[in-house]
Amino acid sequence: MAGTGLFAEILDGEVYKYYADGEWKTSSSGKSVAIINPATRKTQYKVQACTQEEVNAVMELAKSAQKSWAKTPLWKRAELLHKAAAILKDNKAPMAESLVKEIAKPAKDSVTEVVRSGDLISYCAEEGVRILGEGKFLLSDSFPGNDRTKYCLTSKIPLGVVLAIPPFNYPVNLAVSKIAPALIAGNSLVLKPPTQGAVSCLHMVHCFHLAGFPKGLISCITGKGSEIGDFLTMHPAVNCISFTGGDTGISISKKAGMIPLQMELGGKDACIVLEDADLDLVASNIIKGGFSYSGQRCTAVKVVLVMESVADEVVEKVKAKVAKLTVGPPEENSDITAVVSESSANFIEGLVMDAKEKGATFCQEYKREGNLIWPLLLDNVRPDMRIAWEEPFGPVVPVLRINSVEEGINHCNASNFGLQGCVFTKDINKAILISDAMETGTVQINSAPARGPDHFPFQGLKDSGIGSQGVTNSINLMTKVKTTVINLPTPSYSMG
Ligand SMILES: NC(=O)C1=CN([C@@H]2O[C@H](COP(=O)(O)OP(=O)(O)OC[C@H]3O[C@@H](n4cnc5c(N)ncnc54)[C@H](OP(=O)(O)O)[C@@H]3O)[C@@H](O)[C@H]2O)C=CC1
Numbered sequence: 001m002a003g004t005g006l007f008a009e010i011l012d013g014e015v016y017k018y019y020a021d022g023e024w025k026t027s028s029s030g031k032s033v034a035i036i037n038p039a040t041r042k043t044q045y046k047v048q049a050c051t052q053e054e055v056n057a058v059m060e061l062a063k064s065a066q067k068s069w070a071k072t073p074l075w076k077r078a079e080l081l082h083k084a085a086a087i088l089k090d091n092k093a094p095m096a097e098s099l100v101k102e103i104a105k106p107a108k109d110s111v112t113e114v115v116r117s118g119d120l121i122s123y124c125a126e127e128g129v130r131i132l133g134e135g136k137f138l139l140s141d142s143f144p145g146n147d148r149t150k151y152c153l154t155s156k157i158p159l160g161v162v163l164a165i166p167p168f169n170y171p172v173n174l175a176v177s178k179i180a181p182a183l184i185a186g187n188s189l190v191l192k193p194p195t196q197g198a199v200s201c202l203h204m205v206h207c208f209h210l211a212g213f214p215k216g217l218i219s220c221i222t223g224k225g226s227e228i229g230d231f232l233t234m235h236p237a238v239n240c241i242s243f244t245g246g247d248t249g250i251s252i253s254k255k256a257g258m259i260p261l262q263m264e265l266g267g268k269d270a271c272i273v274l275e276d277a278d279l280d281l282v283a284s285n286i287i288k289g290g291f292s293y294s295g296q297r298c299t300a301v302k303v304v305l306v307m308e309s310v311a312d313e314v315v316e317k318v319k320a321k322v323a324k325l326t327v328g329p330p331e332e333n334s335d336i337t338a339v340v341s342e343s344s345a346n347f348i349e350g351l352v353m354d355a356k357e358k359g360a361t362f363c364q365e366y367k368r369e370g371n372l373i374w375p376l377l378l379d380n381v382r383p384d385m386r387i388a389w390e391e392p393f394g395p396v397v398p399v400l401r402i403n404s405v406e407e408g409i410n411h412c413n414a415s416n417f418g419l420q421g422c423v424f425t426k427d428i429n430k431a432i433l434i435s436d437a438m439e440t441g442t443v444q445i446n447s448a449p450a451r452g453p454d455h456f457p458f459q460g461l462k463d464s465g466i467g468s469q470g471v472t473n474s475i476n477l478m479t480k481v482k483t484t485v486i487n488l489p490t491p492s493y494s495m496g
């Protein structure tokens with residue numbers, strides 16, 4: 001059970017502690033932040049509302065712990081990460097349980113998230129020892145006008161303190177996707193977990209604590225982003241911010257100083273369906289892509305752009321599959337569970353009502369109980385409807401009928417987002433041309449968008465982000481290149 005056994009020390013009465021200087025602490029604020037269970041809409045957990053002084057203290061510790069961590073051999077850093085991964089996987093139950101209660105993720109998917117996170121940490125340790133153990137050796141005489149008098153040695157060095165801010169929907173996985181690359185690269189790490197998902201993150205941090213990382217190297221500050229977010233992101237000790245979330249990321253980018261940013265923001269992933277597509281494959285991918293975790297994935301299928309000639313058939317096939325989706329509590333592994341908050345449910349409802357007023361065809365009756373919204377397919381959506389452009393982050397999928405491939409590409413490219421997209425066709429040549437034309441960070445051919453596997457590059461264009469994720473890219477982003485040049489008095493040629 002969450003907060004018991006191995007994890008008992010992270011809980012103080014009914015409030016979870018924050019983590020600083022290698023210890024679990026109670027905030028001097030005397031205040032806590034409630035985490036509301038999306039399904040019951042009752043307070044499930046409480047976490048500390050940390051103060052600015054506590055942030056300052058954590059940053060000082062992170063700065064000094066990083067100095068000695070950067071001198072820790074790579075293989076030792078990797079060894080500790082492997083240990084943390086093993087502890088995490090051995091203790092998946094309390095984390096999975098809190099994911100179910102905090103973010104209403106179905107129980108099976110919650111376990112998968114924790115296991116996937118352990119694998120990500122181990123993969124990162126392996127990748128880190130390989131790519132950080134390599135540098136470059138350059139000779140000066142390859143550039144015009146130079147003799148071979150200079151040897152240039154390059155290596156990758158850490159940035160310093162990395163601030164990690166993950167979103168609610170994959171709190172554990174999107175936290176470790178920042179923590180593991182930062183640590184293997186020799187950085188220290190300050191985590192600000194999402195409020196919904198904070199308790200799962202605190203359990204995950206305890207696994208790193210149990211693995212024996214040095215004091216101060218990892219910290220976890222809890223509190224509302226709206227209250228301590230600016231203080232954290234504008235803190236002078238921070239040397240890199242890795243953020244995943246919504247529009248907040250755009251305002252952070254404007255406020256942050258001259259530091260590397262890794263921003264993974266929203267998406268409006270389009271699914272373009274051509275006339276020759278395998279329509280059963282299309283239907284099952286619209287279901288998987290549009291409705292898994294109730295559509296609360298940045299990579300969810302958020303608009304279907306289907307050729308008119310096959311649209312009826314696609315809609316019928318999807319409709320039949322929607323009818324089989326189960327709706328209910330996450331504990332029972334229902335396909336569709338309550339969305340994360342009442343405000344999120346209200347926002348989704350607003351998009352649905354706008355589509356209704358403007359004449360979209362409802363393939364199912366709209367139904368909502370509290371934060372639970374039944375899966376909904378909207379046909380005959382037109383570009384003047386909000387749902388054609390905005391991301392619902394809920395179980396609602398709009399279908400726009402198109403008369404040409406160009407129309408589909410134009411709709412996709414007119415979005416201010418550019419995360420992922422997908423195209424369904426049996427013609428690989430067409431698929432490649434369409435993929436090239438789509439202004440998105442990734443295009444999936446004949447499958448729904450997805451970030452995973454976690455070592456694949458993952459990036460958004462336009463308002464969908466800055467930089468690229470995926471294990472290797474994250475390690476590179478969290479390092480800087482350092483060069484040392486050896487100057488020789490005379491040109492030197494081996495065997496010359
Ligand atoms: N591209 C990608 O990889 C992904 C993108 N997303 C996008 O994220 C959104 C949903 O996630 P959600 O968690 O609601 O996103 P938010 O942007 O609301 O929150 C993300 C994180 O930022 C924190 N935060 C809030 N305000 C501030 C602030 N002023 N300064 C610093 N941090 C702050 C939040 O903390 P708190 O919870 O305390 O408010 C949370 O930890 C969707 O738009 C979705 O598309 C989601 C997952 C992946």
Ligand SMILES: O=C(O)[C@H](O)COP(=O)(O)O
Pocket residue numbers: 169170296297298299300449450451452
């Ligand atoms: O937050 C998200 O939506 C995730 O980055 C998506 O991950 P997945 O596509 O691998 O489920």
